[in-house]
Amino acid sequence: MHKPIFALNRDSITGGVYQSTRHDSGHKHVAGEAFYIDDMPEPAGLLHAALGLSHCAHGLITGMDLSAVTTSPGVEAVLTVDDIPGVNDVSPSNHHDDPIFPEKRVMFYGQPLFAVIARTRNEARLAAAKAKITYQQEPPVLTIAEARKAGMDYVAEPMSLNRGDVETAMAASPHRIKRSMNLGGQEHFYLESHIALAIPGEDGDITLYSSTQHPSEIQHSVAHVLGVPSNAVTVEIRRMGGAFGGKETQGNIFAAIAALGARKTGQAVKLRPDRDDDMVATGKRHDFVIDYEVGFDDEGHILAVDIVFAARCGFSADLSGPVTDRALFHADNAYFYPHVRLNAQPWRTHTVSNTAFRGFGGPQGVIGAERMIEEIAYALGKDPLEIRKLNFYGEKGNLTPYHQTVESDLSAEIIAKLEASCDYQARRAAIREENARENAKGGLFRRGIALTPVKFGISFTNSWQNQAGALVNVYADGSVSVNHGGTEMGQGLYIKVAQVVAQAFQIDLDMVKITPTTTAKIPNTSPTAASSGTDLNGMAALNACNNIKERLVAFACDKFQVPEDQIEFLPGRVRVGNREIEWPDFVKEAYSNRIHLSSSGFYRTPDIHWDRKAGRGRAFYYYSYGAAASEVTVDTLTGEYRVERVDILHDVGASLNPAIDIGQIEGGFVQGMGWLTTEELWWDAKGRLRTHAPSTYKIPVASDRPRIFNIELLNKPNHMPSIHRSKAVGEPPLVLPISVLHALSDAVASVADYKIFPNLDAPATPERVLFAIEALRAKAQDQEGHGHG
Amino acid sequence: MIMRRTIKFLLNDRMQTLEGFDPTLTLLDWLRNECRLTGTKEGCAEGDCGACSVLVGRLRNGELRYEAINACIRFVAMLDGCHVVTVEHLKKRSGGLHPVQQAMVELHGSQCGFCTPGIVMSLTALWLGHDTAPSRERIEEALAGNLCRCTGYGPIVAALGRAYEIEAPSADRLAVERADVARKLGLIADRQVVEISDGERTLFAPATSDQLADLVASHPDATIVAGATDVGLWITKMLMRPAKVIALGRVSELDRIEDKGDRLVIGALASLRDAREALGALDPQIDEMLRRFGSEQVRNAGTVGGNVANGSPIGDTPPLLIALDASVTLRRGTERRTVPLEKFFIAYKKQDRQPGDFVEEISVPKPKPGALLHVSKISKRFDEDISSVCGVFRLERDAGGKVTEAVLAFGGMAATPKRAAAAEAALLGKVFDRASAEAAAEALATDFTPLDDWRASARYRATVAANLIRRFQAETAAGAVHRVAGILQSDAHA
The missing domain is CATH 3.10.20.30 (Beta-grasp domain)
Structure with a gap:
């Protein structure tokens, strides 16, 4: 057994909070020893499932001949809608619009219609391909524009935020600009595709291993599908190979099918879809059309804002309601709008149902804000950064469009520091000079630079989700295990919570065992989402630790007859009066005296409330801030580009683990950069997603990383009493690469001497960049023509 | 047998x-x-x-x-x-981590960890092949075929240098054994x-x-x-x-590249990695295009012979080989015939290869001294992507600078890799200057009617293809090749 060595006079523990402790699984990741679900030892008799997907985007199923599937080698069972004992729905939002298999109407190309259970995965896949399904095709409605034209409905009740008198303020504005922007979606491309392993137990119980961010929802939806109470289903997940929101709700259907297969065959069943099937059949980040109108004065102060955020939601609601809500919540980014009207349009389309993705609509909202800033800057011939600074929350106003007061705003401080540290002004001037020289001599390259801020609201906007549970056990030898409702998808949640526990007991981190997330230990958990994992679960674990510590203190007071204030948890030991007892001895003593050394813990975020109908409340506990300055070079003949330099200053409060936080910022930036540059989802006219694999869908690779990449933490304690005054870090950094989009726009604008707004949509593929350049050149020529005419 | x-x-x-x-x-x-x-x-x-x-x-x-x-x-x-x-197999017999693994842990090179074993293997291959730490560009090249969705790659790239500090590759088990x-x-x-x-x-x-x-x-x-x-x-x-x-994997006779002085002969089994070494030595632009072909893993396995034989309209070696006037030798039984590569591609995925034939070797004449060469690969992502347009051009000129031979070969523009006859005609007999390049660029419209697909629109393909001729002329006039990224990036290359 592990025998820790204690030094009685140590002044710190290893692996407490604020330390750059390594990821708890790092040494297993690199050795191939970290188990993902597909790596677990397989139960004897394990069967494998494969999905049969629709080849029709919209229409009625007129015939489903599965005879060749059934007789295919190795096939043990075929699952159809008739095999569902409970409800045929895995909707995460009570809309009851997410059938496992549709009964009649197909709603998107790639929708699962049936499943095959076979002895091997390959046999299941080969069998599934043998189905003969006929459809009565109906015209699919694929895009937002088509949905508007066809008069499709909304998948969820849209939100509206209003403050002030927009009509009057807009009419009175010296300048008004009204335009529209297209913003593409994004595939999560977690490296581990979805997977579920269902093992049947006694009394119809099921144990599920599911790659999910939301074990409790898997539990509840599988229970509904099987028609059993939730206590008959246990869901466990040690780690995911990436998730990014793609495993918040999208795992439901895979878990349900594996469970149905286990129920039908009496054997364990594993379902791991092929990458292409995963990409075709699961939801993505919503693409948006942003219709904006902004009124402003001669200096660039925003006076009135009116925006409609239209989202392509796909065939069902999924999380589209709260996603489009969050777009509205972030449509102000860091800026005060004196009069504002924001509306969401969550359109139904015959495409896969879009879902959560890191940022959850927030990044799309911020892009709306930054787009207007850019418009104002071009209209007035000013640096967009100047317009940004003019409009920060502050003296003019601190009320958001949802009537929350912005407290302790860090935007101005962060921008000022970054502007100086990255030498923004001098570099911008040099770039402008160089571009002018290149324009004069007909050179091929142009450079661009942009500095953009982010302010990101932290809390689930479904206020009731802001709760978490934990379970901490102290064993008689002094070792500790911790469990909580949060899931590990690579973000370092497990290690951060373990650091909190080590800190609480003042023991070394290697005394703390991190255990897999399971619904059997912590019930009714919220998804690990909304960047809230550490905030909620860290607090819940701390609460459990404090419960145990209280009992230990009471025990020590009683046993050693000392007052409470003479008991102190020191590194590796406990001071009781004027003696110090090593932690294991102290715990052993407590155990021998029949002290309860296990406790659950609970946390609910205080001070938040939200009235969605009224559009008012304190939706967020606090905000995370950051800013990035990006510089690019563009080839004006091909639209190819390169990100030359990025400087980031980011606010994570008092960082619980700087190495993990910097990793989140860096990875989030590169992921967001992919979204806005090379990652393009492309559906053909039949509604088939043609970018359904890494061969056609291009996420960033190593060489896409900015040539120079500087990341700094602000390291200023949270003004709110969050876990050790840290701040959430998962989502906000994804918003930082909006600076890349704007730097590209800046480079494009140079070809027309910055006189014309570049109107660059995202993703800014080389193609879009080239066409933006060509459009500007044509317009410039046109204007020149008119001028001389 | x-x-x-x-x-x-x-x-x-x-x-x-x-x-x-x-x-x-x-x-x-x-x-x-x-x-x-x-x-x-x-x-x-x-x-x-x-x-x-x-x-x-x-x-x-x-x-x-x-x-x-x-x-x-x-x-x-x-x-x-x-x-x-x-x-x-990488861990030490003592159970300790391999230097590459150790470096990845120390520098926080894994988050979700799912891509990590593959990344460790790619880094280890690179480590074994170099006595000292390779450049950042070389590391990125070796990692082009390893996607990571979590880290942003910084700590992974840095880890290789750290591995060299921990231990020399010569001490590695695979080296020792x-x-x-x-x-x-x-x-x-x-x-x-x-x-x-x-x-x-x-x-x-x-x-x-x-x-x-x-x-x-x-x-x-x-x-x-x-x-x-x-x-x-x-x-x-x-x-x-x-x-x-x-x-073909065991037929070592076909795994060869011979330098015959005025040409290279590439056996059907020569890997793209080895072909890059030989062909890349002819011109840095060729080296760069082949560096961007698939990934290191793909180039280690894939062959030039395969890329030619499967007749894909978007393969990157056919436009290159056509521009260099290569020919392919097909063998059937004991009979052999040699076909100019340009004629080998008949229609979409239809090649001049009959049942019983196999590609034995490809003969690639070296460009003559003084020939002008241009190689461009345009793709959505710079590394590990399939071309939306690939253009490889070769011009031979007489003493007066007039173009005597023009080969403009394109991939991604038609159902097969194809030459631009009208654009070539516009250059023949002319000095290669802005005017003739412009005429050739405009003539391209009669050569190709490209398709819209997920890699690029027809309009982008047509526009870029024409612009590549303009780029060729601009680079020729400047006497230097500058590209926005990669090993031909202006400041890296200058």
Whole structure:
């Protein structure tokens, strides 16, 4: 057994909070020893499932001949809608619009219609391909524009935020600009595709291993599908190979099918879809059309804002309601709008149902804000950064469009520091000079630079989700295990919570065992989402630790007859009066005296409330801030580009683990950069997603990383009493690469001497960049023509 | 022909002898499902994400070379005589981490960890091949085929340098045991034809060119496979089950590149990695384009012969080879015929290759001194992407600077790799200046009617293709090649 060595006079523990402790699984990741679900030892008799997907985007199923599937080698069972004992729905939002298999109407190309259970995965896949399904095709409605034209409905009740008198303020504005922007979606491309392993137990119980961010929802939806109470289903997940929101709700259907297969065959069943099937059949980040109108004065102060955020939601609601809500919540980014009207349009389309993705609509909202800033800057011939600074929350106003007061705003401080540290002004001037020289001599390259801020609201906007549970056990030898409702998808949640526990007991981190997330230990958990994992679960674990510590203190007071204030948890030991007892001895003593050394813990975020109908409340506990300055070079003949330099200053409060936080910022930036540059989802006219694999869908690779990449933490304690005054870090950094989009726009604008707004949509593929350049050149020529005419 | 119905290869430190199995069983499925070596992951099953990267060592001219490949699209039946090294083999015998693994942990190079074993294997391949830490650009090149969605790659790139600080590659187990492994592999090698069958479907792996010719002649319906970087996807993605497969991998006579002075002769089995070395030496632009061909894993397995033989309209070597006036030699039985590459591509996926024929070699004339060359690959993502447009141009000029020969070869613009006849005509007899380039660029509209697809719109393809001619002229006038990224990036190259 592990025998820790204690030094009685140590002044710190290893692996407490604020330390750059390594990821708890790092040494297993690199050795191939970290188990993902597909790596677990397989139960004897394990069967494998494969999905049969629709080849029709919209229409009625007129015939489903599965005879060749059934007789295919190795096939043990075929699952159809008739095999569902409970409800045929895995909707995460009570809309009851997410059938496992549709009964009649197909709603998107790639929708699962049936499943095959076979002895091997390959046999299941080969069998599934043998189905003969006929459809009565109906015209699919694929895009937002088509949905508007066809008069499709909304998948969820849209939100509206209003403050002030927009009509009057807009009419009175010296300048008004009204335009529209297209913003593409994004595939999560977690490296581990979805997977579920269902093992049947006694009394119809099921144990599920599911790659999910939301074990409790898997539990509840599988229970509904099987028609059993939730206590008959246990869901466990040690780690995911990436998730990014793609495993918040999208795992439901895979878990349900594996469970149905286990129920039908009496054997364990594993379902791991092929990458292409995963990409075709699961939801993505919503693409948006942003219709904006902004009124402003001669200096660039925003006076009135009116925006409609239209989202392509796909065939069902999924999380589209709260996603489009969050777009509205972030449509102000860091800026005060004196009069504002924001509306969401969550359109139904015959495409896969879009879902959560890191940022959850927030990044799309911020892009709306930054787009207007850019418009104002071009209209007035000013640096967009100047317009940004003019409009920060502050003296003019601190009320958001949802009537929350912005407290302790860090935007101005962060921008000022970054502007100086990255030498923004001098570099911008040099770039402008160089571009002018290149324009004069007909050179091929142009450079661009942009500095953009982010302010990101932290809390689930479904206020009731802001709760978490934990379970901490102290064993008689002094070792500790911790469990909580949060899931590990690579973000370092497990290690951060373990650091909190080590800190609480003042023991070394290697005394703390991190255990897999399971619904059997912590019930009714919220998804690990909304960047809230550490905030909620860290607090819940701390609460459990404090419960145990209280009992230990009471025990020590009683046993050693000392007052409470003479008991102190020191590194590796406990001071009781004027003696110090090593932690294991102290715990052993407590155990021998029949002290309860296990406790659950609970946390609910205080001070938040939200009235969605009224559009008012304190939706967020606090905000995370950051800013990035990006510089690019563009080839004006091909639209190819390169990100030359990025400087980031980011606010994570008092960082619980700087190495993990910097990793989140860096990875989030590169992921967001992919979204806005090379990652393009492309559906053909039949509604088939043609970018359904890494061969056609291009996420960033190593060489896409900015040539120079500087990341700094602000390291200023949270003004709110969050876990050790840290701040959430998962989502906000994804918003930082909006600076890349704007730097590209800046480079494009140079070809027309910055006189014309570049109107660059995202993703800014080389193609879009080239066409933006060509459009500007044509317009410039046109204007020149008119001028001389 | 003497047939051998077993294959032998070394998996980590154990010799494997296999017989009677699915001839297109992938190495990844075998490792994970049958050996339960689950460190090697499946991310995409199409050779594009690198999570399944393993090292394959093989003897070439008596020397043992380890290369990273994608296990997801490599058939087990093709592994005869190889040493397969998985991530489970890297740890020290003492149980300690390998220097590359140790460096990855120290620098926080993993987050979710799923891509990590593959990344460790790619870094290890690079580490083994270099005595000192390679440049950042070289590391990025080696990682182009390894997708990571969590980290942003910074700590991964940095980890390799750290690994060199921990230990020298010469001390590594694979280096120390090299001679012993080479001896073991040498003992397996023979000149028998390997035949692997599951009773219904068969893979033949001949050892000599003559055996290959006999097999292709007697099984004209067989699928011929060299590196399986394309055929592998027929199995994993299209769920095809070819009844007969003939694998070239053991025919060492075809694994050669000869420099004949005025031309290079590339055998059908020469890998894209080796071809890059030979062709890249002709011009840095060629080197850069081949560096961007697939990924290192794909170039280690894939061949120029395969890229030509499968006739893809978006393969990157055909436009290059056409521009260099290459020809392909096809063999049937004992007969050989040589076809100019340009004529080899007849229509979409239809080549001048009859049943019974196989591509034996490709002959590539070196550009004459003074020839003007331009190589451009345009893709959505710079590395590891398929071209939306690929343009390779060669101009020969007389003493007066007038163009005497013009070859403008394009990929991605038509159903086959194709020359732009009208644009070429616009250049012939002219000095290559702005005016003639402009005329050629405009003439392209009569040469091509490209398609809209997910890689690019027809309009972008047409616009860029014309602009590549303009870029060619601008670079020629400037006397230097400057590109926005890669090894031809202006400041790196200047």
